[in-house]
Amino acid sequence: MSSPRKFHAVRGVRDILPPDTSLWNWFEATARDVLETYNFREIRVPVLEETELFARSVGAETDIVSKEMYTFTDRDETAISLRPEATASVVRAYIEHGMQMRPGLVKLYYAGPMFRRERPQKGRYRQFYQIGAEVLGSTDHPAIDAELIEMLTVLLERCKLDNWTLLINSIGDANCRPQYVQKLREALAGVKSQLCGDCQRRSETNPLRVLDCKVEADQVIINRLPQIAENLCEPCREHFAELRRQLDLRSIPYQVTPRLVRGLDYYMRTTFEITSPHLGAQNALAGGGRYDSLPEMLGGPAVKGIGFALGEDRFIEVIQSAGKIDATRPLDAFIVWMGAGAYPAAARLARRLRQQGLCVELPAEEPKLRKALSLAERLGARFAVIIGENEVREGAFAVKRLADAEQRKLAEADVAAFVKTTAPVAPRTGAQASQT
Ligand SMILES: [Zn+2]
Ligand SMILES: [Zn+2]
Structure with a gap:
């Protein structure tokens, strides 16, 4: 008789064991604590959503939706996906529960697993954990953007991490971005054949993402493409200038990074990332931006939104390598x-x-x-x-x-x-x- 089969975790996902879980719990408690001091409150959204929600918000042409979602047909024939990110779910819940009727800005945070079927590689998991925050309301004042970023820097401080860089950019709005994307498309038409395969595909489907390419040989060509900063309309330029003033008055150092774009279609104007040199090429600890048109795209009211998500797996990795936090609980x-x-x-x-x-x-x-x-x-x-x-x-x-x-x-x-x-x-x- 053969011995019973042993099981392993599914490829690309992992178990998190003690004593590591102590640090995870410490980090989650610390993040909740920091976010709540900024008057954010937790929202718990489901892990399952209709596939259509992500296609409409994240964008059907993005890698996330076109290649990486875990999707299945439910017994009633509805296409269901495991959430690849949570902003779409938060905005869906905001609309569904009429949260625009609540007083003031609606400030929400979430924590939990996300699922993307990416190529397995070091430090990347198909079930990964994010903590994120969203601000929804009638104003898009850059002070909101700056305060959200400040909150992230406070969390970094509490984790005793000092070796990080804040990158910021503006990617324009519905008024100026289409013209810029058109310009970019035209410029790409001439050089596309010299770029990598991903860039050639993105030149057609999502030209902004070409700016994101990390392939060494492509960099010289991409650096010569038209820049969004020179193609912003006046209100976008003013919004970005005010964001920089707001960061300055908070003494938060930043680098303006003209090529910083977000992977998801719904972003506009402010985009930002926090990177850590410890993480190599996949070096973003957290990223976020404005998505002023998303609630309307999902059939909701014309409110503005901004948010970020941070990768818990990466935060934990960086906190461990910095070695300044001891979250282990001793046996007394x-x-x-x-x-x-x-x-x-x-x-x-x-x-x-x-x-x-x-x-x-x-x-x-x-x-x-x-x-x-x-x-x-x-x-x-x-x-x-x-x-x-x-x-x-x-x-x-x-x-x-x-x-x-x-x-x-x-x-x-x-x-x-x-x-x-x-x-x-x-x-x-x-x-x-x-x-x-
Ligand atoms: Zn490329
Ligand atoms: Zn604009």
Whole structure:
């Protein structure tokens, strides 16, 4: 008889294991905290949407919609897709629930998995995680754009990341972009044959995306193409100038990057990216921009919108390599009990310590002392509490600090306070298990 088949995670997706999950949880809690101080509130949108929603918003011609979505036909024949991003869902929900009736700007954030069937490569996953924020309302004042960017820089600060660059650009609006795209199309017609295959295809389907090309040999040619900055209409030029003033008054450094375009069709005017040199060519930690026409494109009111999404997988990678955040939660106490008569006292102590918020491990079966202490050490326990039948009779437990083997006898009622207030001897290393 052959042995049963072993299963693996589907290609391109992965498990995230402890202790890495501690850092993920820390990061998500920190992001929520920062976003809520800017008066953003969480929205939870489904992982499933009608395929048509993404075709209409992200754009049927984009790689995301044309090649990368996980799509299936539901039993009622509706085409359904796993969300490749969440802005379309947030705007759909905003319209569906009439959220434009709410007072002031509607400021929403989301966190969760997105799905794109990209070519598997290092640091890219087909199920990846994003945290994003959206501002919807009647005004498109650049102060909103700048404050959104400021919020991201505050999050970077909280993650103790300082080696990042903010890139900004304006990609025009419905008034000036079509003429620019036409100009670009004409310029591309002459040089298209010298560009890479992707650029040749994009020259027809989505000429703006040619500006995004990273192929080395294409750069000289692309740098000579007409630039959007010189083709903005007056209101777009003024909006972009005011964005730069708003960033200056907040002392946020930026680089104007004329070739910065977003991959999705609904973006207009402000676009931005935060990059980290640690990430190589795929170096964007976060990106976003304005999408003033999206709500109307989806049958909603004429409100303006701006948002960003950050890649959690990449943030975690960069935080780990910077090594300044230790989110691991130590095992505070490992209880070693000896003799059946000691178990009830051990169970009572474990519960008492846990009520105090301490992390405690209590072996289910009576351990051998030496083995138990060695296991406690390998688990990284700060203290071992040793309870034998003698200790129960005396009403005092042996509490051993594992880092230096210093030991003292404490009454049951005093153990929690002692474990809580005694700092570990050596600082715990901040090293996280590296992701493979
Ligand atoms: Zn190219
Ligand atoms: Zn314009």
